[in-house]
Amino acid sequence: MVRHSNTWVFNISPENWDSCSSGPVDGDFHGNENVGEPWHGLSTSARNKPDGLNRGDLVLARRTSGSGDPYGVLGIWRFHKAQKIRDQSNVPWKDAKYEYVLYCRPIQRELDEIYTEPWDQVSFTTHNLQGAITSLQPEHRDDYFQELLDHAGTNEDVRAVLKSQLEGTADLTDFFRTESHTDVDLQQSSEQSDLLNIETPSIGQRFNQEAIEQWFNTGFGYQISGINPRRTEEGDRFVLLFSQEDGPYEDNIGDEEFEYIGEGMPENGDQNTSSSGNSVLIDAVDEAIPIFFFYKGTDDQEWEYRGLVDVVEWNWQTNPEAKREEIVFSMQMQTEEDDLDSDDKSSLSGELYLIPVSDGWLPQFNQTVMSALSLELVADVPQSLRDISADRIWGTTATESKKKQKHAEEMDTGDHILFYHDGDFIGTGIVGSTFIDREIGEFIWDNPDSKYIFTVEDFSTETPSIHRVWEELGYDGQPVVSGFQRVASHRLENLSAETISKL
Structure with missing residues (x-):
């Protein structure tokens, strides 16, 4: 079921309205907390299922036409939870075979006066309200809210909720924070x-x-x-x-x-x-x-x-x-271990970074890491790049990924690198200098986002196999480096002397 907004229309037939408004009476099946609270049912043939509903969603409960009485919105509720029923004896409705019940909580159980939609004056039609339950499009929701704010049958609680929704300040979950819950273990963590x-x-x-x-x-x-x-x-x-x-x-x-x-x-x-x-x-x-x-x-x-x-x-x-x-x-x-200092956790000096090189970046990698970078005959070299006394250089992009950003910023002189491409490691080295410079990223790779720059010393293509490294680090699953990452410090303790010698 498509969820367009946090507001729903529940269409309730006239013959079922009274029982829906007054709520269930059997606490053994429905729970004592739901007895006497408004509810609604979904039949086995209902087009929409309740999977898109969230606790605290606003419900415009409509009495449909067919009895000769006025039709329209007659209640303003909040959705609480849904439950699948075991047999038809669990519900009082006899007009269909029912599959789910939807428990609600009233803001105004029944309006003082039913609101009947003036179809020639609103932006939506009956087609937009089809089905036992339907999620309102934002523009239709706002139109409904404005109409209900001007309606004489709504009370102060309803008008306050509708106004705050229109102003974008509503908090529909406050109601549930103050409810009394039982039989739920909520032992808190300080983290x-x-x-x-x-x-x-x-x-x-x-x-x-x-x-x-x-x-x-x-x-x-x-x-x-x-x-x-x-x-x-x-x-x-x-x-x-x-x-x-x-x-x-x-x-x-x-x-x-x-x-x-x-x-x-x-x-x-x-x-x-x-x-x-x-x-x-x-x-x-x-x-x-x-x-x-x-x-x-x-x-x-x-x-x-x-x-x-x-x-x-x-x-x-x-x-x-x-x-x-x-x-x-x-x-x-x-893991918490990602943030532990490595001084006491590994015989490997510094951290270990696994850095993938994609197909699209492989030519640049070959030019600035696999081969020594030569700028002697290049014009307009940024001064910050001329000041670098290194032959090999690489970088990574700025990102909103907090973990990658943190690791990129913490990379330091002496950290170890394993470069990965197409199923195995293709090079290893040690971090020389690190700095942040968009100008260098743009000059070398035509990509200013590659601003986290590091030089590579002691570069070698003689690397340990990825299968060996994966096994020693204790990783599960396929040996694939999918993104820039730093190995957790506690895993480095398991690296063999032979593997360390190749880093």
Whole structure:
């Protein structure tokens, strides 16, 4: 189901309105917290499913035509959660076979006077409101809000919410922060994400769905999907990422590096880079978007929090069984050890950087690293470049990826480098000087973004094999360097003397 905004229309038939407005009565199945609260149902034939709904979304509850009574918006609610029903005895509605119930919380359970849409005066039509539930386009939502603000039947609470939405200051999650929750273990961790004002769970901590929703002030609808883009109150993006051992996708989950299949079920054909989940993970290759990763084994009842992960790169792959194209994201776990000093952790002096050289940059690499750089006969050489007493030079681009940016800025004299291309290492060397200079990047490679410059000393093409390095560093998965990275200091302790001698 497409989510256009945080506002939904629930279309409720006249014969079901009273029971939807008054809420369920059976606390054994629906939970005592939902008894007496407004709700709605989705039949098995409903066009839209509840997977796009988030806790706190605004609901315009409409009574449809057909009874002779006025039709239109009769309630303003907030969505709480969805639940799949076991049998029809769980719901009071007899007009169809129902599959889901949608629990809500009232802002105004019923308006003092129903709002009937003046179709000749608004920007939307009945076609835009088709289905038991539908997400409003932003322009239609704003038109609705303005109409309801001017409507005599709305109370002060509703008008305050609508006004704040139109002004862009609404916070629909405040209501749920003050709710009383039970049977949820929320043992707090003192660690916080560097980028978000969100308390980070402890690695290994286990959660059920409600606990995750409560921790991150969000909702997943009737079940958790794989890629869940979210925003903080300040508007910063983050992602809640989930993988199941027995899930519908063939994710290759490892301890440190793993592959994650993009969203889009096999029956829907080729996956799409523009879907909300896939697009945010693609953005995360170059942008600092925190990704909280959860995993559930076949026999597990709860989700295990594995930690924050980085998206290193993404590629297309053909799935011959499904006969479609899928997006594969190469992921890497973030570890605290990445920030430890190496002085006490390794016999290798300095850090070790793994630097890929793409096909497009290989000619430049051959000219400035494989071969000695000669500027004697070149005119208009920047003075900063003339001051460098080195024959070989390389660099990396500026990026919004916080981890890569941090590692690029911390590269220092004496650090070791392994250059990678096409399945193996093609060169090794030691960092001489480091500096930030866009002018040099533009002069040498015609790319001012390549401003993190370093000279390469003791360069050699006699390198240890990537398979040997991968095994000694303890990496899982295929030996592929997908992005500029620094090896965690604790892994360097396992490098053999023979390997170190070639660095």
